[in-house]
Amino acid sequence: MTVTFDDAALRARVDPVRARQESRERVTREGRRFGVVLGSGWVVFQSVVLVVGAGALAALAVVAVQFMFGADGADLTTVVLAVLMVLPLAVGRIRSHLRGPREREIEEYRLEQFTAANGLTYSTGELDPERPAALFGIGTSRVASDIVSGPSPRPFEAANYSFDTWVARARMPRVANYVEFALTGSLPPMVLVTKSPAVAASGWEPTAPQERVQIEGDFAARFEVFTTRATEEPVRHLLSPDVQAALTAVAERCDVEVVGDRVYVIARRHLPMAEPAYWEWIEDLAALVSLLEVRGRAEQTAGVTEADPARRTRREALFAAPKGGRAAAVGCLVPLLVGLVAAALITKITTG
Template sequence: MSLPPAAPASYPFDARPLVEPVAPGAARAFVQELRRTGRIEGSPVFGVLVIVVIAFVVVVLFGSVAITLVTSIVSAATAGADGGGLAVLFGFLPLVVIGIIAAVGITLFVRGARSSSDRMYRLDGFARANGMHYEPRLDDPALAGMIFSLGNSRHSSDLVRGDRPRFVEFANYRYTTGSGKNQQTHHWGYVAVKLDTPLPHIVLDAMSNNGLFGSNLPLTFDKDQRLSLEGDFDEYFSLYCPADYERDALYLFTPDIMARFIDNAAALDVEIVDDWLFLYAKRDFSTLDPQTWAWLFSVVGALLDKLAQWARWRDERLAAAAAAAVTDAAPLGVAAAGAGAGQGGAASAPFTAPLDALRPPPGVAPQGRRLQRGVPWLPIVVGGVMVLFWILTQIGPAFLR
């Protein structure tokens, strides 16, 4: 997928640690420190055990063959018969092949370990160079987005976090579904941005990454919750908001904010849930590619400039609860005033709530916190047609006999 042109980031961006040469031993020392502090599991002993296991497997699989070959070679060499030299030569070839197989397996493992160490070292340097923090892995992250409650073996990897001007997290994410031969690992990249206040559950399904059967999102939402916005926004996103929250969605997605999403995030799916904004794509975000990071930083920078105005939003459905709380407190003020007058003192005015107390508190009413799920009818219909076609191809010839 080609990346959109990067807009200037609103905060410093330094990609040099991703591409600069790594000093000998620096990556290995960094990984050892990660192990010592418990930020990653495993130890150098594990690597040794893997090499031993590889060697053991080679011996088990080819040991009997090697013994037979060595016996044949020795017999041919001691017999002194014609062609004994060729027998020795061809007898050694399988042994050489076995040795090469073992050497290649060990080399690939060592290179993989070095590549992983180099990756973590570079991403840590990149995070620090940009005023952020790096974490190698986080199991079962406690995030409210749609992808974080699916499947099992859920974990984020290569997390790059920052908290200026607000908390932002870039990471890769994996979870598995099914079991046995039907087990599937799902790959995502995400950006999590902390908002100032909880907002209604809103999903922007990007049109550019949809597939043959529609949305690439792991969940389907009720079509009655889809809201059409002005301009050409619908050409880039399908917006879903809870029923009766259409006015709230229009308040949040003003023309200038819609323009920011179109210009910078049209290749990403977006979810607003609780006090989080998530950007999703079915690809790794935390990589060693400077262009990917420049694009992601520009997207976040462009959106952060507009998210502050969302902090003023309040759910009017909570106004009744706030007014009821003020009403319940009012009789106390009246009683206090009456008590003061009964003692001969000057009657004090009943306490009145300040205007801010009449404003709904931050939060979202229950009916706006989550979208209603839908049924993915198109894949179901296509699957049903395929099953019906298979049945007809199996039983059809029997009726023709």
């Protein structure tokens, strides 16, 4: 399948100074200056609390080790070791604050240039978006970001999405990426919930009166299917072997909802929308929706063919776990262990 988007703007080198200037003008134009300053301050406050809290816990751990090896209590060694133990965390947070805004400015610049080149529209965000999918009817602090919409390859809207759910008094931050496609005809309402073990919990459920439908074959191991009793047979007809194969190939790690004259494909994580592979995936999803429409009209389906293995590899990389999480954890745990061992050795030496 040929990519119809011109992705040159996503591949071109970006001048950070120009991206920063464009970002400042955009913030002023959209009246978001106060919100940006407030958000940045809140992030800094969270980092300070995190580092100070980690430092206090590190100091308590050092004191406990010192008591175990005969020390009378905390001393200057306690403070020095605690500071050294949390230093990698503090440095990581500072680097993130310095690098994060610059990377965000470049992403916005790329998306703005990309959408202009392809006749699309771009918005940096929308609070409490109203959409007919069940995902948008739950939670609090609902924000859609990097909203891109346009008429080609068929009317669509794509964005990253964040919201909070609550379990008792515990806040559970949730994220998603959604792609909405407009239908030219009607399809029976249904929800496909991925069973892939590589994705996070969804935080949302199909709404009543939809209920689970039993589907035979390998497809049942990949998706749970929900619809109303009145539309159970039309949904079974819609999910032909060709359609099942296409859904598995293109959207196995996503939930799919057909509601009204819209189809939503929902990934349970933010996706890098400034990557060319994301827009290849959008093109593949458009072909999938066309296949659903053809099947819904009871016409012969030809499936979605894909002869480019590299394209499939790039698409799979979109959903890969973010790198650096394990390395960051190890980078913080190693100083912790070294600090505790050092506390034991120093105490043992000084107390004889």
